[in-house]
Amino acid sequence: MIVLAAVAIPTALVTLLIGMALVLTGLWVGENVSLLPQDASSNAPVYDSLFQVLFSIGTILFVGIVGLLVFSLIRFRRRPGESLDGAAIEGNLPLEILWTAIPAVVVLFVGIYSYDIYERMGGMASLNHHDLGPQSELAHRHGGHGDAMVMASISASDSGGDTTPAGPSSDPGSRPRVWGGIGVPDQAVEAEAVSVDLTAMQFAFIFHYPDTNIISGELHVPAGRTVELHMEARDVIHAFWVPQFRLKQDVIPGQPTVLSFTATRPGSYPIVCAELCGPYHGGMRSTVVVHEPDAYEAWLRQNTPTASPTVANSGTTPTA
Amino acid sequence: MTLASPTDFQPQGEPPASSPGGLQPDGWLRYLSFSLDHKVIGLQYLVCGFFFYFLGGALAGVIRTELASPISDFxxxxxxxxxxxxxxxxMIFLWIVPVVNGAFGNYLIPFYVGARDMAFPRLNAVAFWLIPPAGLLLITSYFVQGGAAQSGxxxxxxxxxxTPALGQVLWILSVLLLGGSSIFGGINFIATILKLRRPGLKMMQLPMYCWAMLGTSILVVLSTPVLAGTLILLSFDIIAHTxxxxxxxxxxxxVYQHLFWFYSHPAVYIMVLPAFGLVSEILPIHARKPLFGYTTMVYSIMGIVVLGLVVWAHxxxxxxxxxxxxxxxxxxxxFIAVPTGIKFFNWLATxxxxxIALNSAMLFACAFIVNFVFGGITGVALAQVPFDIHVHDTYFVVAHFHYIVYGGTVFVIFSSVYHWYPKFTGRMLNEHLGRFHFLLTFIGFNLCxxxxxxxxxxxxxxxxxxxxxSFATWNQVSSVGALLMAISSLPFLINILVSAYRGEIAGDNPWRALTPEWLTTSPPPVENWIGEAPLVTHPYGYGSAQDQIDLGAATGRDLWGGPGL
Incomplete structure (x- = not known):
């Protein structure tokens, strides 16, 4: 502190100023440095605001700690010829309490904030929606949903000659449990949700539109409407990830899973398999095309195969 | 245990390992033998670990070469x-876990508790000798039909x-052997720290590395059996079609994922807690100050141990x-960030x-702080479900855990080698080469x-x-970083090999340290001390009174300016 004393600015003041500069830097970095891809779902802006907070806090902590370290290494380096030790200070209880309390408060804040974000993304809702509870009408409806989805994908795979039973549905007596990913929609918007079945297999995503019986290697969805993706894996674990949607859900054999999202920005975005699934894992990619609502209807009309009795059947079952 | 000087052992019919006519070989052959000397075993772990480090590094080289271009072409x-x-x-089971636990644990713990060896020397030797066959098994699985395991x-x-069954089963066998080795080591450390302390040495007087190893060993003993059981069930699924x-x-x-991570998350602490302990030994010596906040450091280790067991599902x-x-x-x-944060603030306060001597050991230790703080911050971010859902199983996670295990633990291993090499060999490492090694590693690591x-x-x-x-550019930058890291091991290897013969003679205590391993010769004799083990109750008793003036570096103003400064 000799240097500081020489220019006669109190240490406390200098520390305060440095701290303020640090906080401002962190906030500025969080606000202005963008590391994320374009946002294209209703989830994404919520996610990005969490990212911004974490990025700001992280920058403040990192720059602060590294600054302190580098300052110590320069200021307190051993000069040639020095042979004495530093001060024999073994600890300081108030300091210890301070640097236990501050991280605890920061972590608590971050935890509560991210919980709030998670709830806004629909993460907590799936507890009521998809967990057991036969008395819950909602769960029942979803059970019905899952059932139809499993049946649909089994019939789809039957044509391919694959007869592997999907875990829960192999037991005919019980209604399959449906695992909820995050982003399970509100009850209100659910009625008009676009329902799509996704079958993940080595090494492709196959999308099936139960209402129109379209089978596609690409996912086409309308902007501004909730999409309910009923996912199932044929062989090993895959993961459905759209970076621009900030959404990822493992697709696990034996666990039919529902993931829902609302795309907001028309365009084409990559679908990436994010769980090691074999040699061609890196090549297991697809595209999600987000259409304007009109264009989506046009796409549906263009691609709907000529109707057959079975199609009409499967078209009516899943509607709750 | 009773204390005995080496001379007492002779008439009791148990000759020291190095005596002529004993069953243990002398000289360098010791290092290839079933030696019971904890120092020999420690160095066996260290050298064996470095062999696998370079092997794993070569494999990383293959990965980074493949990823230098967007298509699969290498x-x-x-x-x-x-x-x-x-x-x-x-890298996990044959390099980091054996080196931070086995190598430094075996070499240092008996010194720190004032014992002449580990509690169970034969178990100790068995634990080490499980590693080379397990490693060999893993390597040979590459050449069997169907190749090595492919499932990560x-x-x-x-x-x-x-995936091809034979490679996967050999992988399981190898990991089971390594897990067994780890458990044997853990039991040995717990017994040694709790039961072999020199009379008069209290737990709260132990060097911090003992506490770190105690916490680590508790994690090893609690969680490794879960992994073993899980892998045995998995092998049943593969072989017997259960x-x-x-x-x-x-x-x-x-269920597999739960069981697997019940071990494999604590495994992260098994890899970093010993590193925390080693840093706590290195910083006070080269900063010439007591370790700041000893008691809270101990509690924070135990806090990490408890919390580390209940975080696996993230x-x-x-x-x-x-x-x-x-x-x-x-x-x-x-909340793991809280006890971890306490440790980092205490190191900064130290x-x-x-x-501060800005030598290679100190530079690597400080770079550890930088890297680990960065990895810790991304870790707290990853703990948040919404954040994790986007970046889970992506290169963000790869970067995060390499900042923890490489930027954290491997940097500490290098720091420790620079710090304890004089004790291992009696000779100093070359400082210039060491700092060059540090610079290359630090730049290469961050670039990668x-x-x-x-x-x-x-x-x-x-x-x-x-x-x-579209990701090609940054992947190529990353590959260049990996190349720098590979190159950085050359000055290190040259330094290690040449200094063993040509290095400046270190003397017993080149760092003027107070911990017990420095209070004997370099390298130490079999059974560690000639005569009684020293009782070190203040392992971090550095520091001069504030009114002392260093005559070597003082200026006239310091001498005559009075205490007002």
Whole structure:
């Protein structure tokens, strides 16, 4: 502190100023440095605001700690010829309490904030929606949903000659449990949700539109409407990830899973398999095309195969 | 135990290991023998670990070469998956865990507790000698029919059940052997620290590394058996077609993930807690100050041990875990930052106001702080479910854990080698080469792994041999960083080999340290001390009174200016 004393600015003041500069830097970095891809779902802006907070806090902590370290290494380096030790200070209880309390408060804040974000993304809702509870009408409806989805994908795979039973549905007596990913929609918007079945297999995503019986290697969805993706894996674990949607859900054999999202920005975005699934894992990619609502209807009309009795059947079952 | 000087041993019919006519060989042959000397075993672990480090590094080289271009063009896709599986397994189970636990633990713990050896010397030797065959098994699995395991070091079923069986079974056998070695070591450390302390030495007077190893060993003993059991069940699924984890037979793959991570998250603390301990030894000596906040450091280690056991499901946020579980594991994981933060603030306070020697050991230790703080911050971010859902299983995670295990632990291993080499060999390492090594490693490491955060955030998943061409530039930067890291091991190797013969003679205590391993000759004799073991009750008793003036560096103003400064 000799240097500081020489220019006669109190240490406390200098520390305060440095701290303020640090906080401002962190906030500025969080606000202005963008590391994320374009946002294209209703989830994404919520996610990005969490990212911004974490990025700001992280920058403040990192720059602060590294600054302190580098300052110590320069200021307190051993000069040639020095042979004495530093001060024999073994600890300081108030300091210890301070640097236990501050991280605890920061972590608590971050935890509560991210919980709030998670709830806004629909993460907590799936507890009521998809967990057991036969008395819950909602769960029942979803059970019905899952059932139809499993049946649909089994019939789809039957044509391919694959007869592997999907875990829960192999037991005919019980209604399959449906695992909820995050982003399970509100009850209100659910009625008009676009329902799509996704079958993940080595090494492709196959999308099936139960209402129109379209089978596609690409996912086409309308902007501004909730999409309910009923996912199932044929062989090993895959993961459905759209970076621009900030959404990822493992697709696990034996666990039919529902993931829902609302795309907001028309365009084409990559679908990436994010769980090691074999040699061609890196090549297991697809595209999600987000259409304007009109264009989506046009796409549906263009691609709907000529109707057959079975199609009409499967078209009516899943509607709750 | 009773204290005995070496002369007391002679008439009792138990000759010291180095005496002529004993069963143990002398000289360098000791290091290839079933030696019971904890120092020999420690160095066996260290050298063996470095062998596997260079092997795992070569595998990393294959990965980074493949990823230098967006298409799969260097090795076949199957080989690539074998390479990434072997890289992870070798680096974790054959390099970091054996070196930070086995090597430094065996070498240092008996000194620190004032014992002449570990509690169970034969078990100790067995624990080491399980490692070379296990490593050999793992390497040879590459050459068997179907090749080595291809399902990553996590070996998630059903993939691990459907990939070539022989390689996967050999992988399981190898990991089981290494887990056994780890458990034997853990039991030995707990027994030594609790029971072999020199009379008069209290627990709260032990050097911090003992506490770190005690905490680590508790984690090893509690969680490794879970991994062993899980892998045995997995091998049943592969060999006997049972259905524990096979959904086609009614099994549940998520159960495997829970069991696997119940070990493998604590495994992270098994890799970093000893490193925390080593740093706590190195910083006070080279900063010439007592370790700041000894008591809170001890409590924070124990806090990390307890919390470390209840955070495993944060690896499974996208696996359809129920929301309450996501919430619980988010909070538990975030709170690990608190005891960890305490340790880092204490280290910074240790440096503050010290007389810091900017030598290779100190530079590596400080770079550890920088890297680990960075990895810790991304870790707290990853603990948040919504954040994790986007970046889980991407290069962001790859970058994060390399900042923890390489930027954290491996930097500490290098720091420790620079610090204890004089004790191991009696000679100093070359400082210039050491700082050059540090510079190359630090730049190479950050160049290699920092861009990977961006890659992950923007859509590059991990464990892929091919990727979107828009990620090519940063992947090439990362590969250049990896090349620098590879080059950085040359000055290190040259330094280690040449200094063993030509290095400046170190003397017993070149760092003027107070911990017991420095209070004997370099290298130390068999049984550690000629005569009675020293009783060190203040292992960090550095520091001069504030009114003392250093005549070597003082100026006239210091001498005559009075105490007002």
């Amino acid at each position: 090795v076949s896709r199957e080989t690539y998956n074998e390479v990434l599986t072997l890289h992870g397994t070798v 070091w996590t070996a998630y079923p059903p993939l691990s059940i459907t 259905g524990f984890f096979n959904p086609a037979l009614g099994g549940n793959v998520v 690896h499974m946020f996208t696996s359809g875990t129920p929301p309450w579980m996501r919430l619980f594991f988010t909070i538990a994981t975030s 440096l503050w106001g010290g007389k 792994f920092a861009p990977q955060h961006w890659l992950g955030l923007n859509g590059m998943p991990r464990r892929v041999a091919e990727y979107d061409p």
